[in-house]
Amino acid sequence: MIFSTKRSKVLLGVGALAVAALAVGTTRYAIGSDHAGTVVTAQTRPGTDLSDLHIFPGSDPNNVVLSMSVHPLIPAGTAPSAVSFDQDVLYQFKIDNTGDNVEDLVIQARFQGTGANQKVFIAGPTKPSRIGTVTQFQTPYAITGTLNQEFSPKAGMKVFAGLRSDPFFIDLDQLFTILPDRKDPLLPSPATPPGEANTPKATSFRAPGDAKDFLANFNVLGLVVEVPKSALAIRAGRGKIRVWETTSIAQ
Amino acid sequence: MVLGGALVWAKMSGSQLLVRSQLPSATAPVVVARAAYDPAQVQKTLEFYAAQVRYDPGNAIFKASLAAQYLESYRETGDSADATRAEQAARASLAIRTHGNSEAYFQLSRALLTQHRFPEALVVARKAAVLNPVGLRECADIEIEVGDYDKATHDINASQKAVAAAARSVALVRGDTAPAKPDDDPAFLALASRLNELHGDSTGELELLTRAVKLADANADMPVQSVAWFHERLGRCLGMMGQLDEAEKSYMEGLRVFPRDYRTMAALAHLNAARGDWKEAIDWGQRAANIVPAPETLALLGDAYTALGDSQKAAAQFRLVEQIGKLSKAQGVIYDRQHALFYADHGRNLNEAVKLARGELRVRHDIYTYDTLAWTLFKAGQFAEAAANAKRALAFGTRDASLYFHAGMIAAAQGQNQLAQTYLQRALDINPYFHPTQPATARATLANLNAAPSPDTKLPPTSG
Numbered sequence: 001m002i003f004s005t006k007r008s009k010v011l012l013g014v015g016a017l018a019v020a021a022l023a024v025g026t027t028r029y030a031i032g033s034d035h036a037g038t039v040v041t042a043q044t045r046p047g048t049d050l051s052d053l054h055i056f057p058g059s060d061p062n063n064v065v066l067s068m069s070v071h072p073l074i075p076a077g078t079a080p081s082a083v084s085f086d087q088d089v090l091y092q093f094k095i096d097n098t099g100d101n102v103e104d105l106v107i108q109a110r111f112q113g114t115g116a117n118q119k120v121f122i123a124g125p126t127k128p129s130r131i132g133t134v135t136q137f138q139t140p141y142a143i144t145g146t147l148n149q150e151f152s153p154k155a156g157m158k159v160f161a162g163l164r165s166d167p168f169f170i171d172l173d174q175l176f177t178i179l180p181d182r183k184d185p186l187l188p189s190p191a192t193p194p195g196e197a198n199t200p201k202a203t204s205f206r207a208p209g210d211a212k213d214f215l216a217n218f219n220v221l222g223l224v225v226e227v228p229k230s231a232l233a234i235r236a237g238r239g240k241i242r243v244w245e246t247t248s249i250a251q
Numbered sequence: 252m253v254l255g256g257a258l259v260w261a262k263m264s265g266s267q268l269l270v271r272s273q274l275p276s277a278t279a280p281v282v283v284a285r286a287a288y289d290p291a292q293v294q295k296t297l298e299f300y301a302a303q304v305r306y307d308p309g310n311a312i313f314k315a316s317l318a319a320q321y322l323e324s325y326r327e328t329g330d331s332a333d334a335t336r337a338e339q340a341a342r343a344s345l346a347i348r349t350h351g352n353s354e355a356y357f358q359l360s361r362a363l364l365t366q367h368r369f370p371e372a373l374v375v376a377r378k379a380a381v382l383n384p385v386g387l388r389e390c391a392d393i394e395i396e397v398g399d400y401d402k403a404t405h406d407i408n409a410s411q412k413a414v415a416a417a418a419r420s421v422a423l424v425r426g427d428t429a430p431a432k433p434d435d436d437p438a439f440l441a442l443a444s445r446l447n448e449l450h451g452d453s454t455g456e457l458e459l460l461t462r463a464v465k466l467a468d469a470n471a472d473m474p475v476q477s478v479a480w481f482h483e484r485l486g487r488c489l490g491m492m493g494q495l496d497e498a499e500k501s502y503m504e505g506l507r508v509f510p511r512d513y514r515t516m517a518a519l520a521h522l523n524a525a526r527g528d529w530k531e532a533i534d535w536g537q538r539a540a541n542i543v544p545a546p547e548t549l550a551l552l553g554d555a556y557t558a559l560g561d562s563q564k565a566a567a568q569f570r571l572v573e574q575i576g577k578l579s580k581a582q583g584v585i586y587d588r589q590h591a592l593f594y595a596d597h598g599r600n601l602n603e604a605v606k607l608a609r610g611e612l613r614v615r616h617d618i619y620t621y622d623t624l625a626w627t628l629f630k631a632g633q634f635a636e637a638a639a640n641a642k643r644a645l646a647f648g649t650r651d652a653s654l655y656f657h658a659g660m661i662a663a664a665q666g667q668n669q670l671a672q673t674y675l676q677r678a679l680d681i682n683p684y685f686h687p688t689q690p691a692t693a694r695a696t697l698a699n700l701n702a703a704p705s706p707d708t709k710l711p712p713t714s715g
Contacts, residue, residue, distance in 0.1 A: 046472045071472075075299040082286045084471065114471045115286050173310040176348060201348075212307035217299070 035072040035168075035215075046071045047086025048247040051220060052168050053093075055243055058226045064234065066093045066107065066227075068245050069220040072166060076217040080148050080163040081116035083221065085109075089247050090137050091223055095125065096242040097233045103131055105232060107225050109161060110137055111147075120145035120161045122153040125231050135248055157227050164222035172214035177202045288475055288510055293323050304340075311352055314344035318358035325365060326476050327511060329543030331585070337362035353382035360389050367585050369397045369615055380406075384413030388442055395445050398617030400647065407443055414439075437463035437470075441484055449618070451648035453492055460485040464501070479509035486518060491651060493682035495522055513542035520551055524687040529555040532687075546572045546589040550596070554687060569597065587611050591623050594630075601631040618644045618654070626657045629664060637661045652678040652685030656693055668700050675700075 035051045052069035068091065074083050085091065090110055094103035107124040121140035130136045145151035148162030178201075205211055232241055289295075297320040303313040321337035324330070341359035345352060356379035363372035373393045380386030387410035394403035414436075434440065440463035447456035460481070467473055467481040482505030490498035499522055505515045520536035523529075536552045539545070553568035576590045587607045594604035608624040625640035641658035659674030675693045683690055 045470070075296055077295060077299055079286075079289075082289075082292075086471070088469070173307065173312055173347075176311070176351060212310065214307075214310070214312070217303060217306070 045086065045249075046073075047089050047221075048249065050245055050247055051166070053243065053245045054167065060228075062228055062230070063226050064229050064232065066225045066243060067167075068093065068223040069164075069167060070223065070247065071221040072215075072218065074163065074219040074221075076165075076219060078163075078219065083163060083219075084114045084118040084147055085111040085120075085161065085221055085223075086247075087111050087114070088249055090135065090249075092135065092246045092248070093124075093225065094128075094244050094246060095232055097239070099240070099242070101242065103128060106135070106138065107227070108137055108140075109159075109223055110140070111161070116147060118147035120147065120151070120159065122157075122159055122225075125227060133246075133248075135246075157225070157231070159226075160222065160224045162222065163219050164224075166215040166218045166220045168215055169213040170215065171205050171211040174202060174205050174211065178204070285471060285475065285478075285508060288508065290511060293320070293327050293476075296320055297324055309347060311344045311347035311355065314340050314347065315352065315355035315358055318344065318355065318362065322358065322361055322365065323474070323476065329513065329545070331366070334362050334365040338366070349378075351382060353379045353386060356382065357386065357389060360386075360393070364389075364393055364396070367614065369393055373397075380410075384410050384417060386410075387413065388439065391442060395449070396617060397615035398620065400446070400449060404446060407446065411439070434462070435466065437466040437473075437481055440466070441481060444484070444488070448488070449647050449649055451650040453488070453650050456488055457485075457492070460488050475509040476512070479505035479512045479515060481505075482508075483512070483515045483518060486515070486522075490518070490522055490525075491682055491685070493684055495526060495684055498522060511542060513539045513545075516542070517545065517548045517551075520548060520555075524551055524555060525684040527687070529558045529687075533559075544571065544575065546575055546586050546593055549575070550589075550593045551687075553597075558687070569599075573599075588620065588623050591627050595623075595627045598630060601627065605631050605633075618647060618649055622654050622657055625661060629657070629661045634661060634664045638665055650681050652682040653689070655681065656685065656689050659693065660696065663696055663700065668703070672697060672700050 035049070047070065049072060050068065050070050051072040052067075054065075054067040054069075056065050056067075057063070058065045070091065071083060071085070087110075090108060092109075093107040095105040095107070096102055097104050104127065105125040106128040108122070110121045112119040112121065121144055123138040123140045126138050128135060129138065141153035143151065143153045145153065145159055145161065148160075150158060150160045152158055229239065233239070234241055297317070300313060300317040300320050304310070304317055307313060318337045318340035321333045321340060325333035325337065337358060341355045341362055344355035345359065349355075356375050360372045360376040360379060363369075363375060373390060376386055376389035376393055378386075380390055387406045391403040391406040391410065394400070394406060440459045444456045444459035444463070447453070447459060464481045464485045467478045470478075482501045486498040486501035486505065488498075489495075489501060499519065502515050502519050502522070506512055506519075509515075516535050516539035520532045520534075520539060523535060524532035533552060533555045536548050536555065540548045540552065549568050549572045553565045553572070556562070556565035556568060572590070572593055575586070588611055591604045591607040591611070594600045594607075604627040605624070608620070608627045611620045612624055621640045622644035625637045625644055628634075628637035628640065638658075638661050641654075641661050644654050645658055655674045655678035659671045659678060662668075662674055663671035675697050678685060678693055679690060679697075
């Protein structure tokens with residue numbers, strides 16, 4: 001089945017070519033999150049709505065963890081079985097280990113069924129048979145997992161797909177108070193509504209203790225993969241990779 | 252268990268086809284398995300957002316979300332207090348911030364629409380539309396309700412263009428190859444289908460609603476209440492075309508995902524009554540009325556008991572309709588049209604019925620308000636004015652058998668026999684099951700008209 005990219009999220013999130021660099025031994029911190037990217041994405045296809053990508057050292061110094069957050073804004077208290085990944089979506093980590101911003105390896109996930117028994121299929125890290133925005137699900141491992149349960153599709157690789165607390169934090173309402181004229185840059189430019197003052201009501205974020213994390217009580221679906229660095233062709237001491245994540249729907 | 256990588260790959264190659272064929276194909280129609288309906292879910296989510304508002308009382312976003320949850324609750328309970336609470340929460344959100352707060356405008360507009368405060372709802376929807384082109388659809392929805400069909404058409408087209416343009420921008424910026432199309436959005440399809448319905452294009456309406464239902468069924472993330480709503484729309488469309496079995500299937504599918512959907516239960520009561528299955532009609536009607544005792548449902552229950560010869564139970568239901576009429580006078584105007592039709596259908600309080608219909612016409616001038624006024628005036632014996640309003644109700648060629656039945660009976664009362672024959676025949680052609688008893692009235696009237704020499708047609712030359 002051929003998939004076309006519905007959403008993609010690059011770490012740092014400042015442009016199509018921005019990438020996350022992971023130098024072994026020195027992780028550069030990346031900041032960028034985007035919840036409910038568009039109305040259509042958020043309301044009709046939240047399973048394609050990527051919110052975060054994190055890369056960090058694994059439980060073993062030879063390992064690296066890639067973590068995708070998707071389907072944001074799930075209220076805390078929602079049963080873990082009530083929300084699951086979109087069956088028609090191909091979830092991917094794309095990894096460039098040669099510095100040309102083209103994916104050399106992909107780690108892919110697809111899901112079957114809904115609810116607590118949803119099955120998790122993992123492929124990769126492997127060389128993709130197609131690169132770019134139109135991609136293909138590679139042959140998955142025979143060992144499949146279940147939603148919300150850690151499993152090992154192959155030796156040395158650990159995967160978790162399921163409900164987790166949203167790792168991002170922001171005092172979002174205060175941001176909108178500081179920038180009341182903020183508009184979605186992707187929507188047509190609105191006229192300023194008549195009679196409504198377009199003046200900031202605050203100049204800074206609230207102090208620690210007063211600030212409220214908008215996302216404190218929300219969950220996401222997390223797809224977390226731990227693999228040996230060697231599986232991503234990161235060489236000890238000088239390896240560097242660029243990682244981005246995509247969600248694609250079948251064409 | 253740790254398996255060697257090579258072994259796994261070897262195994263995989265053998266089972267590759269099996270595994271891949273197990274994965275669903277997006278091209279095949281998909282009805283996703285959903286988690287079982289949790290009757291407490293809406294309340295739980297409402298309480299979650301109420302807690303979020305307590306956690307950060309100055310937060311405009313949480314207040315708008317709370318408003319949305321009150322409206323979700325309203326959809327389950329029909330409790331008008333929920334609509335009022337939604338209005339208050341949305342206003343509180345806008346009191347904190349108006350800029351960029353399209354969500355609060357949306358919720359406020361919907362809360363006002365729910366209360367049939369159409370002009371206010373439209374003003375607010377326009378503000379939402381300035382911030383977000385999806386707001387144009389809210390405007391169109393309200394404009395259809397009040398009968399401003401040209402404006403609604405304009406807004407639907409404008410929203411389609413704006414949403415498509417926004418989706419293209421999104422695709423461009425994000426490098427997507429498959430920008431979302433308005434046609435991917437079941438809510439848009441359902442809205443657009445209302446114009447097909449208005450203009451008598453049942454085929455177009457059915458096509459759009461069928462697509463909308465398919466999209467809703469395939470979306471595991473859509474709330475069950477919304478999924479059921481799409482099935483109810485499709486069922487209603489099929490039912491109006493006289494395809495009762497197909498309509499029933501759609502209703503039952505809606506109830507399967509959302510078992511407490513009182514609107515669908517009421518629709519099933521009407522469907523079974525149209526079939527003449529009064530017992531089944533009572534069963535569904537009672538279940539619907541136990542959740543929300545809408546006048547239309549209670550009146551149908553009364554009709555069902557009458558048909559089964561239980562005049563006591565029928566009278567009890569009819570009394571209830573009247574009591575609710577008095578109550579709703581104090582609470583608002585949501586059920587005025589239903590009450591007016593009830594009075595007209597049952598030959599009660601005809602002056603009050605006309606008054607209610609005229610009152611409604613001050614608020615909106617859609618075809619159904621004209622139809623209600625026509626039917627109440629007819630029952631009150633004011634045929635000329637009734638005919639003028641029936642004509643307005645049919646102005647767009649809407650294929651609704653009830654409209655033609657009403658117009659036909661009015662024409663017959665005016666002695667316009669040929670017109671009456673045309674209208675009544677049309678009603679029966681569109682849907683021979685449009686009402687439990689009125690199709691029989693239409694047939695009997697047609698038989699009389701056919702038998703009697705028509706005063707407005709020349710008598711055929713006698714032979715022999």
